[in-house]
Amino acid sequence: MKPVDLRSDTVTQPTPGMREAMASAPLGDDVFGDDPSVNALQEKIAGMLGFEAALFVPTGTQSNLCGVLSHCQRGDEYIVGQMQHCYRWEGGGAAVFGSVQPQPLAHQADGTLALADIEAAIKPDDPHFAKSKLLALENTLGGKVIPDDYIEKATTLAHSRGLAAHLDGARLFNAAVAQARAGGSDARAEARRIAKHFDSVSVCFSKGLGAPVGSALCGSRDLIAKARRIRKMAGGGMRQAGVLAAAASYALDHHVDRLAQDHANARKLADGLAGIDGLKVEAPETNILFVDLVGDAREKSAALLAHLKSHGVLAIGLYRLRFVTHLDVDEQGVDRAIGAIRGFFRA
Numbered sequence: 001m002k003p004v005d006l007r008s009d010t011v012t013q014p015t016p017g018m019r020e021a022m023a024s025a026p027l028g029d030d031v032f033g034d035d036p037s038v039n040a041l042q043e044k045i046a047g048m049l050g051f052e053a054a055l056f057v058p059t060g061t062q063s064n065l066c067g068v069l070s071h072c073q074r075g076d077e078y079i080v081g082q083m084q085h086c087y088r089w090e091g092g093g094a095a096v097f098g099s100v101q102p103q104p105l106a107h108q109a110d111g112t113l114a115l116a117d118i119e120a121a122i123k124p125d126d127p128h129f130a131k132s133k134l135l136a137l138e139n140t141l142g143g144k145v146i147p148d149d150y151i152e153k154a155t156t157l158a159h160s161r162g163l164a165a166h167l168d169g170a171r172l173f174n175a176a177v178a179q180a181r182a183g184g185s186d187a188r189a190e191a192r193r194i195a196k197h198f199d200s201v202s203v204c205f206s207k208g209l210g211a212p213v214g215s216a217l218c219g220s221r222d223l224i225a226k227a228r229r230i231r232k233m234a235g236g237g238m239r240q241a242g243v244l245a246a247a248a249s250y251a252l253d254h255h256v257d258r259l260a261q262d263h264a265n266a267r268k269l270a271d272g273l274a275g276i277d278g279l280k281v282e283a284p285e286t287n288i289l290f291v292d293l294v295g296d297a298r299e300k301s302a303a304l305l306a307h308l309k310s311h312g313v314l315a316i317g318l319y320r321l322r323f324v325t326h327l328d329v330d331e332q333g334v335d336r337a338i339g340a341i342r343g344f345f346r347a
């Protein structure tokens with residue numbers, strides 16, 4: 001039997017419909033700007049999120065890199081959270097390739113950066129300091145939805161001090177779908193509402209949206225022209241990339257609203273693990289469930305993961321296990337995971 005793979009939402013396989021869209025996509029050479037499928041995707045995502053332009057890139061890492069380096073020059077700095085992908089999980093790319101200094105800040109419990117901390121981190125114009133040029137936020141962050149009123153306050157603060165604002169929205173549509181459910185509104189309208197506070201937004205098609213490859217950076221025409229140059233330098237200029245853009249475009253048409261199912265599955269998993277001695281289950285807001293091993297169970301993560309693997313359930317973590325739901329995990333898969341974990345704890 002195929003394992004229930006809860007390691008990440010990046011593990012999804014393209015659906016038959018998506019493969020068909022890829023197979024029939026009209027193609028050109030995107031480095032010459034004439035791949036119709038790439039151009040259509042860029043227009044679609046830019047329009048959806050309320051931006052003038054967008055750039056299709058191979059990865060979210062490259063999208064963030066293009067974003068940060070389009071806003072910041074050598075010797076500038078960006079203010080960012082300790083746990084954010086574009087600080088912690090991208091090999092220090094902005095510093096390595098762009099000589100842009102990160103100014104990381106600790107997160108509050110809800111994932112936000114305290115406004116007072118942001119304020120204090122913005123440097124005066126003084127030769128001792130790097131120039132503070134950008135505030136980078138992430139939504140969702142570890143599966144948490146960053147509150148709208150906070151985003152408005154933080155980006156307004158940044159803009160009032162002359163900084164631009166970038167959103168790593170790898171899972172923007174998970175945030176949008178969760179907000180739409182809470183407010184009885186439309187996910188696309190929510191995505192646009194979140195995006196409007198930012199000068200640039202990066203979204204991943206290869207996470208919950210289920211495309212095999214690809215991200216987009218959205219921004220003004222000027223910003224995206226700069227980003228295109230950086231993408232080229234980073235080796236991200238792809239040729240008949242329409243075969244990939246078609247998958248992303250299909251995902252935007254068919255896989256946004258269904259993210260609600262992933263969120264329901266994450267809640268089902270959390271509910272199914274309630275009351276097990278040694279597990280502290282954090283209520284999931286979207287598709288990522290964190291489970292802490294506590295007390296006597298603390299040292300058991302390797303044994304638990306091995307037990308799960310032998311029962312056809314894959315997850316990752318140490319003391320704090322992570323389970324991510326996605327397109328290729330259904331309710332039966334969640335039941336299998338609950339059964340395997342309960343079996344380990346004989347609970």
Ligand SMILES: *Cc1c(COP(=O)(O)O)cnc(C)c1O
Binds near residue numbers: 059
């Ligand atoms: C996955 C992820 C990225 C980067 O994506 P890659 O395509 O793996 O480079 C960026 N930001 C966040 C928040 C992510 O989860």
